[in-house]
Amino acid sequence: MRILALMTDAFGGYGGIAQYNRDFVAALAAAPGVEAIDVLPRIAPDTVGALPDRVTQHPARRNKLIYSLAALAAANANRPDVVLNGHLYHGPLARIIARRTGARMISQLHGTEVSHKLRKRHVAPLAHSDIVLTVSRDTLGLLRDQVLSEPDNGMVLANTVQPEFTPGDRQAARARFGLGNQSVLLSVGRLDQRERYKGHNRIIELLQALRASGRDVIYLIAGMGDDQPRLEALAARHNVSPWVRFLGKVPYKHLPDLYRAADLFVLPSTGEGFGIVFLEAMACGTPALGLAVGGAPDALGDGELGYCVTAENLPAALAKALDDPRPDPHSLHDAVQARFGQAAFRSRVASIISSLN
Amino acid sequence: MGFGHRRLAIVDLSDGGAQPMTSACGRYTVTFNGEIYNYPALRAELERDGVRFRSNSDTEVLLVLYQREGEAMARRLRGMFAFAIWDTQERRIFLARDPYGIKPLYVANDGWTFRFASQVKALLAGGRISRAPEPAGLVGFHLWGSVPEPFTLYRDIRMLPAGHTMLVDSRGPHASRSYASVIEEFARGAEKPADLADLPELVRAATLDSVSAHLMADVEVGLFLSSGIDSGALLGLMKDAGQSKVTCITLAFEEFRGTDEDETFLAAQVARSYGAQHIVRTVSATEFNQDLPSIMAAMDQPSIDGINTWFVAKAAREAGLKVALSGLGGDELLAGYPSFRDIPRWVSLLRLQSAVPPVGYLTRSLLRLLGLGKLNPKLPGIAEYGGTYAGSYLLRRGLHLPFELKEVMDPEFARSGLNRLDPLRRIESASEKVPLHPISRVAALESTNYMRHQLLRDCDWAGMAQSIEIRTPLVDSVLLRALAPVAPHLKDQASGKGLLARAPRTPLPDAVISRSKTGFVVPTGQWLSRSTPATASLKGMASRAWSRQVLANFAAPMPTSLHSDVTSVPVHQTLKPKAA
Numbered sequence: 037m038r039i040l041a042l043m044t045d046a047f048g049g050y051g052g053i054a055q056y057n058r059d060f061v062a063a064l065a066a067a068p069g070v071e072a073i074d075v076l077p078r079i080a081p082d083t084v085g086a087l088p089d090r091v092t093q094h095p096a097r098r099n100k101l102i103y104s105l106a107a108l109a110a111a112n113a114n115r116p117d118v119v120l121n122g123h124l125y126h127g128p129l130a131r132i133i134a135r136r137t138g139a140r141m142i143s144q145l146h147g148t149e150v151s152h153k154l155r156k157r158h159v160a161p162l163a164h165s166d167i168v169l170t171v172s173r174d175t176l177g178l179l180r181d182q183v184l185s186e187p188d189n190g191m192v193l194a195n196t197v198q199p200e201f202t203p204g205d206r207q208a209a210r211a212r213f214g215l216g217n218q219s220v221l222l223s224v225g226r227l228d229q230r231e232r233y234k235g236h237n238r239i240i241e242l243l244q245a246l247r248a249s250g251r252d253v254i255y256l257i258a259g260m261g262d263d264q265p266r267l268e269a270l271a272a273r274h275n276v277s278p279w280v281r282f283l284g285k286v287p288y289k290h291l292p293d294l295y296r297a298a299d300l301f302v303l304p305s306t307g308e309g310f311g312i313v314f315l316e317a318m319a320c321g322t323p324a325l326g327l328a329v330g331g332a333p334d335a336l337g338d339g340e341l342g343y344c345v346t347a348e349n350l351p352a353a354l355a356k357a358l359d360d361p362r363p364d365p366h367s368l369h370d371a372v373q374a375r376f377g378q379a380a381f382r383s384r385v386a387s388i389i390s391s392l393n
Numbered sequence: 394m395g396f397g398h399r400r401l402a403i404v405d406l407s408d409g410g411a412q413p414m415t416s417a418c419g420r421y422t423v424t425f426n427g428e429i430y431n432y433p434a435l436r437a438e439l440e441r442d443g444v445r446f447r448s449n450s451d452t453e454v455l456l457v458l459y460q461r462e463g464e465a466m467a468r469r470l471r472g473m474f475a476f477a478i479w480d481t482q483e484r485r486i487f488l489a490r491d492p493y494g495i496k497p498l499y500v501a502n503d504g505w506t507f508r509f510a511s512q513v514k515a516l517l518a519g520g521r522i523s524r525a526p527e528p529a530g531l532v533g534f535h536l537w538g539s540v541p542e543p544f545t546l547y548r549d550i551r552m553l554p555a556g557h558t559m560l561v562d563s564r565g566p567h568a569s570r571s572y573a574s575v576i577e578e579f580a581r582g583a584e585k586p587a588d589l590a591d592l593p594e595l596v597r598a599a600t601l602d603s604v605s606a607h608l609m610a611d612v613e614v615g616l617f618l619s620s621g622i623d624s625g626a627l628l629g630l631m632k633d634a635g636q637s638k639v640t641c642i643t644l645a646f647e648e649f650r651g652t653d654e655d656e657t658f659l660a661a662q663v664a665r666s667y668g669a670q671h672i673v674r675t676v677s678a679t680e681f682n683q684d685l686p687s688i689m690a691a692m693d694q695p696s697i698d699g700i701n702t703w704f705v706a707k708a709a710r711e712a713g714l715k716v717a718l719s720g721l722g723g724d725e726l727l728a729g730y731p732s733f734r735d736i737p738r739w740v741s742l743l744r745l746q747s748a749v750p751p752v753g754y755l756t757r758s759l760l761r762l763l764g765l766g767k768l769n770p771k772l773p774g775i776a777e778y779g780g781t782y783a784g785s786y787l788l789r790r791g792l793h794l795p796f797e798l799k800e801v802m803d804p805e806f807a808r809s810g811l812n813r814l815d816p817l818r819r820i821e822s823a824s825e826k827v828p829l830h831p832i833s834r835v836a837a838l839e840s841t842n843y844m845r846h847q848l849l850r851d852c853d854w855a856g857m858a859q860s861i862e863i864r865t866p867l868v869d870s871v872l873l874r875a876l877a878p879v880a881p882h883l884k885d886q887a888s889g890k891g892l893l894a895r896a897p898r899t900p901l902p903d904a905v906i907s908r909s910k911t912g913f914v915v916p917t918g919q920w921l922s923r924s925t926p927a928t929a930s931l932k933g934m935a936s937r938a939w940s941r942q943v944l945a946n947f948a949a950p951m952p953t954s955l956h957s958d959v960t961s962v963p964v965h966q967t968l969k970p971k972a973a
Binding site: 384 | 529569
């Protein structure tokens with residue numbers, strides 16, 4: 037089976053979607069029956085690095101027209117059996133190629149792109165895909181709201197957690213971030229004005245009450261963005277500025293230690309397509325808490341892995357989660373790996389792709 | 394992985410027929426709703442091959458057949474069925490539903506968990522399936538008066554199409570596959586019509602064979618008897634098949650006494666002529682109002698019909714029956730409805746002008762302007778819809794027409810639902826598969842729309858709620874194969890109902906044959922009119938009022954998030970914490 041992958045970015049890309057794409061391409065390359073994968077990225081700002089066997093990545097082409105011509109040329113040259121429509125916006129191009137070559141089509145939805153009304157030209161490629169992969173059950177529901185496929189072509193392929201997120205030396209990790217004996221709440225995520233749904237403010241607003249009830253709690257916020265001034269002002273208004281620390285962007289290689297250092301990972305977000313950060317925290321042995329909204333319940337295993345609570349229950353659940361004994365980090369790590377580890381991801385991808393044979 | 398089952402024991406009353414049932418080898422487990430009428434023959438055949446059975450139940454035959462023949466086994470079954478077989482070795486589920494869709498089979502896949510059940514309500518009861526609405530389901534209800542397959546009122550719950558099988562494994566559900574098609578059967582019949590001279594014998598032999606098959610039971614099989622030809626002929630055929638004692642149930646209504654719609658007199662005459670025991674059960678407005686809450690609670694998806702079935706099944710239960718035959722399906726198979734005359738006529742009259750779409754739209758606007766819509770709200774749509782089979786069918790059967798939807802539901806939701814349901818294309822593309830003969834074409838339309846989505850669904854929820862298994866010998870895949878070649882003759886050369894009336898060795902009395910069609914009619918219009926007097930004057934209007942009342946009983950599905958009410962504690966809290 038030959039696969040042509042039309043992706044925004046993969047190898048040499050930055051961020052969650054690029055990571056998901058790399059994982060997906062690597063899993064496809066390892067699946068039985070896959071002979072070759074041509075990846076066509078729009079951007080590749082970082083070094084591309086070593087590619088998995090059977091994978092070729094073309095040069096990045098930002099320009100739409102040039103990208104489309106390159107994709108058509110690659111399709112003509114390599115006659116794919118499967119076209120991978122890696123982003124909503126690549127749908128029309130992917131469909132043209134699939135029809136010209138008679139290839140099957142897999143589309144990917146990463147989360148938030150189906151939360152607004154889709155244009156007609158983006159609906160048809162989804163409706164005519166053999167498979168539409170969504171990152172969570174919630175995204176699958178949003179897809180079905182807008183796209184009717186008969187028979188239903190939607191399937192969930194969740195994010196996978198990277199192997200470097202493991203439990204480790206907690207004391208050393210805490211020392212690295214200068215932490216004493218306080219209970220540490222941690223959020224990791226961009227502080228973008230357009231992504232206020234992530235809910236850092238909800239934690240800041242609850243901090244005073246948590247401290248007043250005798251808990252020595254501080255709140256670490258990793259990530260940067262234009263919403264930081266608002267959050268700083270909010271902390272000041274609630275008189276909790278000394279206990280809210282903005283860490284800025286924490287380098288990826290330091291993230292495992294940051295998660296290990298925390299007592300509870302929190303992200304009371306209402307807009308996660310999935311919420312990979314929950315997995316990363318729990319894979320490091322730190323319990324996680326999120327809202328039962330959007331894709332977060334998937335990452336939290338409907339409450340079997342992490343705390344999955346309603347917005348109304350957040351204050352009580354937060355206090356309870358801080359008071360609960362810390363779980364055995366290795367058991368939590370193993371439970372996360374069993375569902376969301378690379379092995380589980382690869383076997384899921386292999387079974388998905390085998391169904392196209 | 395879990396199967397559950399509640400049984401109405403009819404074949405092998407012992408616990409040998411209990412479900413879920415696991416095969417002798419332990420590899421397969423089945424849960425099954427329905428009856429396999431050719432089970433004795435299948436069993437005999439399998440026993441000749443050395444298979445030893447542990448029970449006398451048709452359920453066990455499913456396990457053995459699947460073990461030996463895999464998915465192809467569905468073609469071997471004659472009956473009404475929806476079942477699931479779990480294969481512990483391959484770790485997959487095989488689901489199948491009968492060719493006509495007599496038994497329902499709803500499925501839901503949220504991307505993590507696959508669920509199935511014989512009712513939508515059972516799936517919702519678990520609390521883990523999204524109640525996000527399916528606009529196509531709601532639009533379908535407003536257009537037809539029942540929710541058309543594969544849709545339900547809920548986005549994430551669909552019906553496995555009739556005559557389809559499906560595999561579900563760790564990957565999730567695979568696309569369902571058709572193994573039998575009512576439409577294709579009518580198409581084959583239209584391609585190779587039977588010889589005109591053979592029709593009487595053909596109808597006699599095929600209907601007798603079907604009735605005989607449908608009498609298979611370890612309990613008494615009764616009959617719903619109206620004053621029509623279908624149920625009357627069934628009674629004669631039951632006698633011909635050798636059943637000496639037959640209990641017949643007929644509904645009577647005070648409101649109909651002395652009118653054409655009173656079934657009791659002719660029904661009694663039919664019962665008498667075949668020497669059957671006849672029970673006339675009178676239903677009053679008071680009883681209707683008393684039962685209404687139970688009816689609404691039992692109704693699985695909204696339907697504007699089914700009241701008749703509720704009461705006749707109730708009467709059957711009171712008479713001590715567990716199984717009854719129904720004449721349902723005779724009109725579809727043997728061209729008994731006025732639609733068989735009207736639809737081809739409208740299409741040939743209006744075909745040309747329907748090729749110019751603005752004509753229909755303008756006519757509709759003009760007729761509505763003239764106030765003709767008040768007389769009959771569907772009338773203005775005649776020019777717009779009458780030129781195609783699908784459009785005419787919608788005119789004939791529709792509760793509302795598409796242009797009226799914005800008056801009964803949110804316009805944006807209606808638009809979305811119409812897009813998704815795409816009713817005309819859906820029906821037209823199906824009926825185009827039967828191009829050769831207008832009667833066969835209408836028969837296919839009626840069988841796969843009104844009968845499948847409305848009549849058979851109503852039979853199921855209303856019968857099951859009364860613990861009565863309703864069997865339909867005139868809705869049978871073997872009978873269909875035999876009689877589809879008859880349909881092309883039913884316009885001019887022969888009367889389908891006449892053939893059926895003469896199928897029993899003792900033909901039906903002439904009074905029954907000459908009487909115009911009524912079927913089981915219930916005066917819901919009059920009963921309802923007491924609460925909504927303004928709408929009672931017209932039958933169609935009464936249906937509309939009733940549809941609103943029915944729908945009001947289905948809490949409007951809310952587009953809420955799937956997990957909004959879930960609060961749970963992680964498993965690690967149940968794990969013993971190790972020393973920190």
